[in-house]
Amino acid sequence: MTPTLRSFPGGLAFVDIETTGGPAQRESITEIGIVQVDEDGVREWSTLVRPASRIPETIQRLTGIDDDMVADAPRFEDIADEVFDRLDGRLFVAHNARFDHGHLRAAFRRAGLDMRPQVLCTVKLSRRLFPDHRRHGLDHLIERHGLAVADRHRALGDARLLWQFWQKIHERFPPGHIDAAVRELIGHPSLPPHLDPEQIADLPDTPGVYLFYGERGGESSQLGGNDEADAEAEADPLGPGRARTGARDRKRHAPLQDLPLYIGKSTRLRSRVLSHFAADHSSDRELSLSQQVRRIEWIATAGEIGALLKEAELVKRLQPTHNRQLRRNRELCTWRLATDIVGDWRLELVHAADLDFGRRDDLYGFFRTRREATNRLRALARDHALCPPLLGLEKPPQGARCFDFQLKRCRGACHGGESPQAHALRLIEALHALKVEHWTWPGPVGLREGEAIHVVDGWRWLGTATDEAMLADLLEAGRPAFDHDIYKILVKAVRRLPVVQL
Template identity: 30%
Template sequence: MYAILDIETTGGKYNEEGITEIAIYKFDGQEIIDQFISLINPERPIQPFVIKLTGINNEMLRNAPKFYEVAKRIIEITEDCVLVAHNAKFDYRILRTEYRRLGYDYHRKSLCTVELSKKLIPNMPSYSLGKLVKNLGIPLTDRHRASGDALATVKLFKLLLNKDIHKEIVTRSVRSNPKIQIDTKLIRIIDELPAITGVYYMHNEEGDVIYIGKSKNIKKRINQHFTNTNHKSKKIQSEVSIVTYEASGNELLALLKENEEIKKNKPKYNRALKKDIFSHALYKEKNKEGYLQLKIGKADPDKKNIITFTNLAQAKSSLEKIVEEFGLCEKLTGLHKTSGSCFNYSIKKCEGACVGLESAESYNQKVQKVIDKYSYENKNMLIIDRGREVDEKSVLLIEDGDFQGMGYFNLNFQVTNIEIIKNIITPMQNNRDTQHIIQSYLRKRKPLKILEF
């Protein structure tokens, strides 16, 4: 659990500042579950330059509560939380100073989004909150007011969690959680999980990830893990301490993230992904008459394919649908082995490429349409689909036929600047598995939008 905060102060000498405004958003990694926002009477004058910067003046704070009046609420909302702030050293120091004046020793673990951003989003021109969120397409209102800055920090932190492929942030948070008895553990874990699409992470008591999975219904899938009686499931049940998750908004992003993070983190109870997740592929070749032939073959890393398939049955079923949709010849796709015309020609669904009645030029145009639809080779495109929230969309970036990564953007942000898209995406490996996942998804489902550039 995280307490994401921002504090505005009077300015002045080091450790003599007073708080003028505080905003705290309690964040569970997915959404805000509680919040506290208040002006504070600092009982000392505000520096003139601070008044100009924040718009908060001494008159506004005359009837505001003093810090001792809100101190208990701040302790409660930050209990068992990791404090998160942009330049956390400053906000944490100010809070501890205020509590020290009351004779109370305030301690929390903390994370700084400046430091995390420098690590997870390197080479940005500036890491000040205003300039950073602008370059990431994150909306920011009420700049230099606690609520506006804290809310922007929530959105920035959510992006950083998504980019943290090695789950270092979550692991540190899990380690700080109080431990619970094993007899109530599994029931409590299931009760706290949502029935949403995403990726889930099982952690042991040390916070280490021991299993990663994806599901269209995380709550239901975890329940299956905890009710299975096979050897592996029993081992997981005995070791798991907490389950964290990331909503993906759609199944494609969940598939890609699961594939990437299993390979990156190598959890002990995930099978090592030594083999490709597909066995067959669709290839093209030109025969001596000049016709492009589509043929199913075993997946070969040295051959360029159009589409990949999990197994031979899936490959044949998909090719039959392609033949039907594009009016291709069964003979030239290997579905009907014959020395004469194919069966579809006899029922007038083939225009006679099998017996030379349809020209190679005409037939090859149909084959090219198949390639254009199912292969993104050499293409520059954005695949846009549902996001995790109603005001959000997901985006996959493909450049020159290579998958670059995935991310999310707010609907208030127009997808016109590719450089901003590159900043918000989580870079991911471009390999045969990711190509298979994307092609399979596009073949079976239609995303909201595909933009080529």
């Protein structure tokens, strides 16, 4: 029986190419060899390809392919459709697969085609199956497994060697063992039964945000919902200016019966989504998610920062059932260091809804609740020998000394043993690590990421613009509420991305 993978009913394609040694961005392929393997048997195919430049003598000596041999060979664009058909739907297997796959994918793009196969590198597979061996080059596999060599360094000859290697490992290991190793290496999923495979095929391997939806009122509703978030999701799940999604009708909003399950982000959308399903055998959370997902949508972003911002915004707006962080926090508060009418320093707890966090220079720490803020201040008082009554943590003592002074945890500011100025300076020093970043620009600025501009004002993200009209709309729109998660993303972003004055 022909050894194939149950996970790939479309079959396998063992691929090797020869090149001029030039980069993938140029027409450098000189030969392609493919061994197709499926339940119908084994078929071989190869062709010489005419590159855009001469073949260096060193490459001619290695491969035996010279300029005369390829002078009348077809250009890649002339055979692109045939090569695509031989690879389409199959697992792409190659040695140092990044090289072969990278050159072919670049050549396909120049020909107006987009090839996105699952790719298996036999170097990585050999390392996984034979970890005791240090070297896994093709010559080492030939010697180690007794492979029959013919036309070494020619495309079809090397593709045949990979097919031989595949047969050898199936003689040594049970198919399930190899299947598991391959799936782990390529992240190939056991796709959820109710998920259309076409949605996976549409996913790009670019930065962005992905959304998993389940059926409202079905199994996924047992996880608990949020009526307010549900209403928002029904009204407009992705918001204005939404990008492409994984559905065939890319302008369709989420149906009313769809329930947001999970929102994630990645710099490589397709790989990240596939990893959810590849891990469903080992994680209860991933297994639960894969059983409930019915539909996937995605939003492409200019880069990592755009993905982080969009994820934070969508999680708070849609309230997906599986996200546990990045949730709304209406009690967000901070300590404000102020002076009273006689000039003494005092702390007061203020909430995000009550002042413009981003434009103040006297705020320290962000806390989800008053209790968290108070506990953090108590810890600072203990670690820095500050006086709890002077911090407002306790009522002033009846006598001259506070209880912490009696325990030698206060330096005596409560009864004149330490000057108010010295205590205030030590308080400021203790609070320094919690200081909220001050917005130093007089108005909104843009953070440039690729072709996009993230518009920011007072640590509030107004949105992302890709043209002048979008930018004008964002600058005229009202500012959103302060959001701690957005703040953390933006504080790091202003150090990484170019700042544009608007």
